[in-house]
Amino acid sequence: MKIGSNRGFAVALLCLGLVLLLAAALTACGGTTTTTSAGQVTTTAGPGTTAGPGTTAASGGAQVEMKSLAFNPASVTIKAGETVTWTNSDSTAHTVVADNGEFDSGNLDPGKTFSFAFQTAGTFSYHCAIHPFMKGTVVVQ
Ligand SMILES: [Cu+2]
Incomplete structure (x- = not known):
């Protein structure tokens, strides 16, 4: 029972780690894309009538x-x-x-x-x- 409990805890930690890693990867990816497109839009709109x-x-x-x-x-x-x-x-x-x-x-x-x-x-x-x-x-x- 003690071993099973520890094992479950380890699996839970592993899952949490994977989720965090995935989230970090997604965030980094989304952030880069947003910055790039925002920069392009700003540059294009700069000399406009704004x-x-x-x-x-x-x-x-x-x-x-x-x-x-x-x-x-x-x-x-x-x-x-x-x-x-x-x-x-x-x-x-x-x-x-x-x-x-x-x-x-x-x-x-x-x-x-x-x-x-x-x-x-x-x-x-x-x-x-x-x-x-x-x-x-x-x-x-
Ligand atoms: Cu004139």
Whole structure:
């Protein structure tokens, strides 16, 4: 009875050991796979549009992207005193010029930004001097 008991205990220990070993092996395997795919996803998504909306929410005012020969969004609404920042995400230079001449960014090469603070309420139309068909509107409340 004493021998049988010891033997059962040994078998139980062996089983436990095997289970732990298996669990460790599975965990290690799963962990490696997850890390690899997560790293790839992060690298791919990095230069994407994820940062855009986050920046917009944090700064107040508004962000406008110049991409594919267009202002995006074409119309933004802000409060008086807030700033609109234009970012050239295109592969060619653009400008941001108020139709009423109130502001003129000059040439914005790819990657450059231009900001303008709107102090008075109203609707302000602007365009790109290089591509006159690029038009946008800032509504200041
Ligand atoms: Cu342009």
